[in-house]
Structures are given as C-alpha cells and as structure tokens.
Amino acid sequence: VAKEAAAANLSKALAGDDLSTLEVAINEAWLQWLDTQEAEEDLSRRVVAAEEAAAELAIAERAVAEKAAAANLNNAMSGEDQLALWTAIGEAKALAIDTKAAEEEFVRRDLAVKKAAAEKVSAEGGADGAEYSSNKGKGKFKGPPPPAKGKGSPLPQRKVPMLPKRLGVPAKGQGLQLQQGRRRSKGAGKQGKSKCTTAEAVPKQARSPPPAPQWSPAMGLKRVQEAFQVNCSSAVDAQAFLEGLRNGLACIADRWEDGSMQAVLADTAANATRTFQHASVDVGLTNVGAMCDFVSAVAAVIAEGRSTFALLGE
Helix, strand or coil, X not given: CHHHHHHHHHHHHHHCCCHHHHHHHHHHHHHCCCCCHHHHHHHHHHHHHHHHHHHHXXXXXXXHHHHHHHHHHHHHHHCCCHHHHHHHHHXXXXXXXXXXXXXXXXXXXXXXXXXXXXXXXXXXXXXXXXXXXHHCCCCCCCCCCCCCCCCCCCCCCCCCCCCCCCCCCCCCCHHHHHHHHHHXXXXXXXXXXXXXXXXXXXXXXXXXXXXXCCCCHHHHHHHHHHHHHHHCCCCCCHHHHHHHHHHHHHHHHHHXXXXXXXXXXXXXXXXXXXXXXXXXXXXXXXXXXXXXXXXXXXXXXXXXXXXXXXXXXC
C-alpha cells in the first residue's frame, strides 16, 4: 500500500510544476525501492530551466531599472534641485551608468551657490560699514563719562583702584604655599625613602592547575550509578553491570581475533554503498569508511588489552 501511494504521489508531482513537491515525492518513492531515475532527470531539467528563467528575468528587470535611472538623471540635470540631482547620480552609479557629466554639473551648481552666498555676505558687510561711517562723529560713540555721584574724586578711566593692604594678610600666593607646605609635612619623609606597598610592585606567582583525578573502575561505576539515578531514578546492580560489561568486551575481543568482525564490517560497508549509491540526498555514505575505521580501532584496543592482561596474569 505504501509503495502504491508513493508511486501515485510521484506521478502526480511529475504532472505538476512544483519542484519542491517533486523532490519530496522522489525521496518517498526511493525509500519504497521504486525506480526514480527518470523522475530525478526530469527534476534536474526543471531546475536548470528555472535557473535560466530567473536569470533572464533578472536581466530584464535590470534593463528596466537602468532605463528609469537614466531618465531620472536627465530630469534632475534639467531641473535646479541639487538634492534631486545628487540622489539621481547615486542611483545611476549603483547601476553602473556613466555619471561624469552629471557630477560636473553638480559641482558647477554647487560653486555657483557658494559664490552667490559669499557675494551676499560681502554686500551686507559693506552696508554695515557705510552705516558706521555715517554715524561716526555724531556724539554716539565718543564723549566724557557721566559725572560721578558721591564723595571723593572720580576715578581715572581704564584704571582699577588698588585696595589698601590689611595687617596680617599674607601676600598673593603665600597662602597656597603654606597649604602645600603643610601637606608635605604629612609625608613619610624625604623623597626616595618611602616604601612601595602597591600590588603592582609585588610579582604574582604563577599557580599551576590541580592535577586531574585518575580514572579507576570504581570511579566509572560510580558515575554510571549517578547517571541512572538522575535520569532513570533507578539503582544499578554493580555486579550484574560489571559482569555484562566484561562479557561484552570479551565477545568483541573474540570476534576481532578470529577475524569475523573485520568481515562483517567489510560486508556492511559494501551493502551500504550498493544500497545508497544512487540516493539523491546524503544519508551518511561518505562517512562509512570513517565509521568502520573507528570500530576497528576500538576493537583492536580491546583485544590488545585482554592479551596484555593475560600475559601479566601469567
């Protein structure tokens, strides 16, 4: 039933235009051991055609955009808006359109605006100077100061009166010197005799990390018991666990020494390659060799460890 449904979905996807639906149908049919070679070739042709159509559409859209940018640039050059001209130049540059003439026109307009602004400032400055000259000598800028009210003679212009010195008041700058002297008197003594107590002067001793704890079977069994207790809320029978682990390792060593494990690994790799070599998706076939090497290396170490232990026991 599943095979018939996969075949029907594949036929329906081939009749349609959706590439993603066709790809899914091919994968489902392939999993049901159906022949999908023609469907995969049809999918490849459709993908190429879709890419070519997308490229043609992009070229057409670029042509339209270039035409619109060129028209905007011409309109901006015929107008007087500098901001519009600058924006049109940027859009044309983004589409690789020649903007040399437009940039020269923009610079010319900018210089003209700056020149007009400078002439306006100069004209306003000349008018202010003429007004100042016309007002000169009419009594608005010169004349004696108004008479002072009160007792005493008036002060001369542009001079500041000197206050009389009071008794007991130090001269200018002496108060600061006295304060600085008092601050120096609180020091530890003359320069060069003070002791440095900052943390930067004391060299820090490098601390080596603590040694890693050595592994032991008891430590490994304890970690297994903790994992079962946390994840499964169940205790582990230490004797049964160790017995099963010992039997499993012994079986691996036996299979490696008699060569049956190497033969099984070779047959498994060959069957996987033969089954999945025409797959349209990667199912890990490229890692089969690394997997076999890893299993072989582990089995060889287990067998070598058992032989070494047996020699030491003798």
